[in-house]
Amino acid sequence: MSNSKFTRRGMLKTGAVAGAGVALPTIFTASSVAAYTNEPTGGSVTLGFNVPQTGPYADEGADELRAYQLAVEHLNGEGDGGMLNTFSSKELQGNGIMGKKVEFVTGDTQTKSDAARASAKSMIEKDGAVMITGGSSSGVAIAVQGLCQEAGVIFMAGLTHSNDTTGKDKKANGFRHFFNGYMSAAALAPVLKNLYGTDRNAYHLTADYTWGWTQEESIAAATEAMGWNTVNKVRTPLASTDFSSYIAPVLNSGADVLVLNHYGGNMVNSLTNAVQFGLREKIVNGKQFEIVVPLYSRLMAKGAGANVKGIHGSTNWHWSLQDDASKAFVKSFGTKYGFPPSQAAHTVYCQTLLYADAATRAGTFNPCGIGEALEGFEFDGLGNGKTLYRAGDHQCFKDVLVVRGKENPTSEFDLLEVVEVTPAAQVTYPIDHPMFAGGALGTCNAG
Amino acid sequence: MFGMNKNDTTMLLLVAVLTMLAPFILNPFPTDSGLAQFNAGYPDLMQRFVIFGIFAIGFNILFGLTGYLSFGHAAFLGVGSYSAVWMFKLLSMNVIPAILLSVAMAGVFALVIGYISLRRSGIYFSILTLAFAQMSFNLAYSVLTPITNGETGLQLTLNDPRILGVSQTADGSIPVTSLFGMEMRSTYEMVVGPWAFQFNVGYYLSALVLLAVFYLSIRIFRSPFGLMLRAVKSNQQRMNYTGLNTRPYTLAAFVISGMYAGLAGGLLASMDPLAGAERMQWTASGEVVLMTILGGAGTLIGPVLGAGFIKYFENIFSKINESVLHSWFSALPDGLEDLLVTLVYPFVGKGWHMTLGILFVLVVVFLPGGLVEGGQRITTWLRSKKADGNKPTSTTEPAE
Numbered sequence: 050m051s052n053s054k055f056t057r058r059g060m061l062k063t064g065a066v067a068g069a070g071v072a073l074p075t076i077f078t079a080s081s082v083a084a085y086t087n088e089p090t091g092g093s094v095t096l097g098f099n100v101p102q103t104g105p106y107a108d109e110g111a112d113e114l115r116a117y118q119l120a121v122e123h124l125n126g127e128g129d130g131g132m133l134n135t136f137s138s139k140e141l142q143g144n145g146i147m148g149k150k151v152e153f154v155t156g157d158t159q160t161k162s163d164a165a166r167a168s169a170k171s172m173i174e175k176d177g178a179v180m181i182t183g184g185s186s187s188g189v190a191i192a193v194q195g196l197c198q199e200a201g202v203i204f205m206a207g208l209t210h211s212n213d214t215t216g217k218d219k220k221a222n223g224f225r226h227f228f229n230g231y232m233s234a235a236a237l238a239p240v241l242k243n244l245y246g247t248d249r250n251a252y253h254l255t256a257d258y259t260w261g262w263t264q265e266e267s268i269a270a271a272t273e274a275m276g277w278n279t280v281n282k283v284r285t286p287l288a289s290t291d292f293s294s295y296i297a298p299v300l301n302s303g304a305d306v307l308v309l310n311h312y313g314g315n316m317v318n319s320l321t322n323a324v325q326f327g328l329r330e331k332i333v334n335g336k337q338f339e340i341v342v343p344l345y346s347r348l349m350a351k352g353a354g355a356n357v358k359g360i361h362g363s364t365n366w367h368w369s370l371q372d373d374a375s376k377a378f379v380k381s382f383g384t385k386y387g388f389p390p391s392q393a394a395h396t397v398y399c400q401t402l403l404y405a406d407a408a409t410r411a412g413t414f415n416p417c418g419i420g421e422a423l424e425g426f427e428f429d430g431l432g433n434g435k436t437l438y439r440a441g442d443h444q445c446f447k448d449v450l451v452v453r454g455k456e457n458p459t460s461e462f463d464l465l466e467v468v469e470v471t472p473a474a475q476v477t478y479p480i481d482h483p484m485f486a487g488g489a490l491g492t493c494n495a496g
Numbered sequence: 497m498f499g500m501n502k503n504d505t506t507m508l509l510l511v512a513v514l515t516m517l518a519p520f521i522l523n524p525f526p527t528d529s530g531l532a533q534f535n536a537g538y539p540d541l542m543q544r545f546v547i548f549g550i551f552a553i554g555f556n557i558l559f560g561l562t563g564y565l566s567f568g569h570a571a572f573l574g575v576g577s578y579s580a581v582w583m584f585k586l587l588s589m590n591v592i593p594a595i596l597l598s599v600a601m602a603g604v605f606a607l608v609i610g611y612i613s614l615r616r617s618g619i620y621f622s623i624l625t626l627a628f629a630q631m632s633f634n635l636a637y638s639v640l641t642p643i644t645n646g647e648t649g650l651q652l653t654l655n656d657p658r659i660l661g662v663s664q665t666a667d668g669s670i671p672v673t674s675l676f677g678m679e680m681r682s683t684y685e686m687v688v689g690p691w692a693f694q695f696n697v698g699y700y701l702s703a704l705v706l707l708a709v710f711y712l713s714i715r716i717f718r719s720p721f722g723l724m725l726r727a728v729k730s731n732q733q734r735m736n737y738t739g740l741n742t743r744p745y746t747l748a749a750f751v752i753s754g755m756y757a758g759l760a761g762g763l764l765a766s767m768d769p770l771a772g773a774e775r776m777q778w779t780a781s782g783e784v785v786l787m788t789i790l791g792g793a794g795t796l797i798g799p800v801l802g803a804g805f806i807k808y809f810e811n812i813f814s815k816i817n818e819s820v821l822h823s824w825f826s827a828l829p830d831g832l833e834d835l836l837v838t839l840v841y842p843f844v845g846k847g848w849h850m851t852l853g854i855l856f857v858l859v860v861v862f863l864p865g866g867l868v869e870g871g872q873r874i875t876t877w878l879r880s881k882k883a884d885g886n887k888p889t890s891t892t893e894p895a896e
Contacts, residue, residue, distance in 0.1 A: 102846040162649040162772040170540035188648040258647030492668040
């Protein structure tokens with residue numbers, strides 16, 4: 050005997066359940082239909098600003114964040130437009146990117162690869178960032194660049210000076226506007242030759258990670274080529290805050306030049322230690338002892354105070370440059386924050402504009418389209434003169450500034466003076482240069 | 497069930513339900529609402545929750561049962577990560593061999609370090625483990641750069657051999673970690689109205705591993721071996737006087753706990769194939785101690801709660817920046833808005849450490865048993881309230 054009863058109520062219930070079942074696919078829409086990772090669908094597009102807010106590069110990170118916020122304002126048509134007005138490409142109209150309002154999320158890299166990747170991942174997975182930018186350490190930049198390649202978003206490198214970022218660790222989704230260790234060496238060597246002669250003994254103190262290694266290699270190669278002798282190369286941990294134990298041996302090494310391959314807080318501390326040990330007053334081998342800081346920034350000069358006077362180094366950009374673009378940028382940054390921007394702020398501002406411009410020219414946020422638009426792109430009006438984004442390694446080629454700590458600063462920001470502007474041609478190298486060999490771009494990944 | 501009593505079975509089932517439904521539980525707020533900031537249901541953070549849960553469970557086997565406070569457990573996590581990444585570089589992108597090697601390598605390291613450190617107890621033991629961990633960190637950071645790639649961290653490249661796999665995929669990119677073809681990073685996103693829930697393969701693999709090791713930890717807690725470890729905690733001298741050699745037991749606990757840490761390290765590398773030296777730094781070792789104490793040392797579920805708590809703070813609170821605060825308070829008048837932002841800002845964003853520190857102090861002072869004790873107090877309070885309703889005249893008698 051069957052127990053089934055067809056009642057009106059039962060039929061209605063079954064019908065409702067079945068109806069809900071049929072309706073399910075329309076509620077549960079899989080997002081796999083998107084053409085690429087985090088395709089912006091609404092009226093806004095999210096960028097991820099991943100900078101160190103703690104750790105030895107925190108000052109640089111804070112300045113980068115300021116510049117990012119300024120760039121977002123200018124892209125959205127607020128403020129005075131800054132370098133949008135001087136940029137040679139006129140695609141950006143101040144209406145966001147392709148009419149989509151630019152929004153951003155921030156994260157703290159802690160100057161650690163692990164934390165930086167976790168932060169970048171949460172931006173991609175949670176906040177839907179379509180581009181990640183930042184990094185004030187090459188180790189971090191390389192780690193995040195690798196992550197962005199895997200995740201299928203664009204990485205616009207911030208302050209990263211290691212040869213490896215666009216050398217053996219280069220990635221198709223990663224782009225760098227900043228210069229690198231090789232370029233610093235190529236620009237500095239002739240100046241050092243004129244100043245200190247060809248018969249010198251150099252002692253290197255080097256931050257122990259990818260940036261330090263490649264800059265040390267570049268500087269040593271360039272100085273040895275003009276006749277200098279490298280006495281010793283000592284690696285110091287990035288997290289060190291006291292360098293006295295590394296400075297003391299320099300005194301007895303017979304070296305007459307100290308090269309500090311340090312940046313940020315490291316350089317401030319090591320230079321202060323070196324000056325305290327009286328290195329700058331010493332006469333070794335009948336010659337005045339000299340200190341060289343290959344990568345310089347105004348923030349470091351500020352941290353090290355009077356110790357930087359007369360010390361030479363190289364920099365990507367300096368606020369005292371007198372071209373229209375630099376003046377426009379310094380003006381809008383200064384109006385908003387009350388002091389001039391650092392080179393870190395400049396490079397990340399440029400990177401944000403370059404990304405927005407490339408997306409507009411490509412007509413898409415697809416990383417592959419943006420990659421094509423950036424590769425081989427020649428532009429001007431961003432403060433560095435004529436610049437080329439080389440297609441083969443995603444490195445920008447532009448003039449490099451050699452600077453010196455000013456003897457008589459007129460203000461607390463007027464700490465560096467430009468000694469020479471080394472033309473781009475002099476710092477250009479072939480893609481297969483041995484210092485950059487061993488990696489491959491691979492192909493662009495859209496997720 | 498599975499040789500456990502009713503309470504333990506309930507707890508395991510509870511953990512199973514929580515981990516399996518985590519994508520829903522952790523994403524309570526609609527994606528485009530202002531509160532979406534507090535959603536934690538994205539793959540990377542969920543993976544971290546369970547992986548650091550595993551790490552803390554393992555640490556708790558040593559600290560919670562024997563009372564030996566190791567300050568160097570991050571070293572095993574790091575060893576596990578490096579082993580796994582090397583496996584991805586040399587053998588294949590399958591996560592199984594990588595995880596097996598991480599557990600084995602961490603076990604070997606734990607055996608060596610434990611054999612030496614366990615000759616002392618108390619503070620001397622803590623300092624010895626700390627010394628070994630710092631040694632490992634410095635080795636990884638500079639001396640062993642050819643193996644660990646120093647501060648940059650060990651990463652996969654396009655020209656790694658990968659004997660059983662491919663060096664690069666057909667389209668010229670680095671292959672991704674997988675379990676027999678299931679990519680760890682692949683995520684299915686389910687959109688229900690304004691909500692979006694993400695189901696990630698890597699997360700579910702980690703969650704299943706968590707359940708397995710949680711079960712193992714329950715069995716260890718309830719076994720005669722576990723009882724022996726508890727005896728070591730309550731009075732080791734007394735045990736020695738009765739002629740019992742406790743060292744094999746403590747060493748076994750140390751090695752097991754080291755292998756848990758290695759497993760966590762291997763899983764971390766499987767989810768994201770990168771190993772950095774900072775994973776071994778003393779702050780990382782301190783973090784697992786915090787997790788265990790915050791959650792409740794010696795309890796089964798406490799360490800998992802503690803791990804989740806700390807990781808949530810690290811990833812969610814650190815991302816609240818000034819402009820987010822301004823958008824929260826934008827409805828208020830300008831002066832008040834700025835005042836509130838100034839007051840709140842030091843506690844979020846880069847100040848998340850401070851908020852976590854304050855909470856930690858509060859927990860240790862008022863809830864010495866950790867979050868678990870807090871939970872227990874609430875249940876007792878609720879029950880007594882219920883009982884009060886039935887018998888309004890009953891008074892609470894002290895137990896002793």
